[in-house]
Amino acid sequence: MKNIYLDYAATTPTDPRVVEAMLPCFTEVYGNPSSLHAFGQTAKHRIEEARHTVAFFIGATPEEIVFTSGGTESNNAVIKGIAGARRDKGNHIITSKIEHHAILEPCHFLEKQGFEVTYLPVDEYGLIDPVHLEKAITDKTILISIMHANNEIGAVQPIAEIGRIARERGIYFHTDAVQTFGHLPINVNELNVDLLSASGHKLYGPKGVGILYLRKGVRMLPFMQGGGQEKGRRASTHNVPGIVGFGKAVELAKMEMEDERLHLTALRDKLINGVLNKIPHSRLNGHPTRRLPNNVNVSIAYVEGESMLLNLDMEGIACSTGSACSSTSLEPSHVLKAIGLPHELMHGSLRFTLGKPTSEEDIDRVLTVLPVIVEKLRSMSPLYKKEVKS
């Protein structure tokens, strides 16, 4: 039995071409890029090449790219670093209810320090209304942070429009692009963003490396202080293999992203339609078209997500769920809550995220296996008996 991985939003395998690019950086190009000798300068040259690749990929200049340890660090750095640098200008931050925890938790932290945070609601599809955003702005607003696309339900936000509003009002605008970077075209100028976070391991790059795009002129407190690397914006010895791997992953994404998008959109829609047709009392979470090319999120009534996930896992199929039972907090997904799903349907959610290696046969297999699992669990479910028979 072939194992089928459909959890690419959690992490992707590192592309062998990326690994190949990284390998010399462990044993040959091992110098510290901060050292003046040839060993150091060779390593420095490699990271500057990667910086160029990344910058041009999103319409930025190399000086505007800061390498970090990943999406969580980039997001923390933005929220805390902008708040710290602009405290004299105001104490209000606008974000949304469906951000990743790496945005929400730093915001909760700042609230305890006296900041005010507006968490914008979303509609039933998980989309933000720019009118709501505009109304939430006050003369104390110092930062707006809205994710490019949601990691759970794939909703792609109207970032360019939100960015235009922020710019008109002279407020810094950050987008968490962890789910879109390397998958959808991004140009920081067209999107009107001042700050952007991305992570290597979501685009077939290595774990432990990410970037922060910081528009020229944007001031923020450094998240890491020490040896002054990254022009004092992020101290710590450069993760040379990681940065080189990130650069290679971007180079590959540039060439292959469009094909991937077309390939995955077709498979995504096949899986969505298949589930909705084959499984009665199921629904799609998120928007049918304004969603990530690789994201399928469905709720299946009368059954619980973790028990579906475990059954799929026994069949070699890997996915994830927003059910409370599978979270460490025993709280259901805050995203599914924000789109107004009733509790039963939050517990019965499954997320399949597709990747480059996903094939049509993989999707067919899920569509064969899943209805049988649902049938089995429904036959055990006291909810099914009551609601359907009555």
Place this chain on the structure above:
Amino acid sequence: MEAYSEKVMDHFRSPRNVGEMENPDGVGKVGNPVCGDIMELYIKVKDGVIIDAKFKTFGCGAAIATSSMVTELVKNKTVEEALKISNRAVAEALGGLPPIKMHCSVLAEEALKKALDDYRQRSVKGASEKAA
């Protein structure tokens, strides 16, 4: 996320005593959709001994496994013996549960206590009806 024990997975994969029961002598229903677990436990009692138990559960792997295990544990026990079955006993019989899933075993114990309560009330009522 902490993985389940082999025993839990065994009971999850092939749950024992699933289904409804015709004319049960006691029924225990616990849980709600908000917490994400709903259990229904049915028992059949003859001469003070539980001769059959069945369940229906909406919930995670641990909820299904603890339901299955509690039905196994009560079979052929007297009502008094069954009352002494604790959530810890259910969890231990399953080779332990991840700490965050211990509440599932609590739910199983509650379902059992409710079913036994229901049985007692029915028998008291039955006895008084006979007497009248």
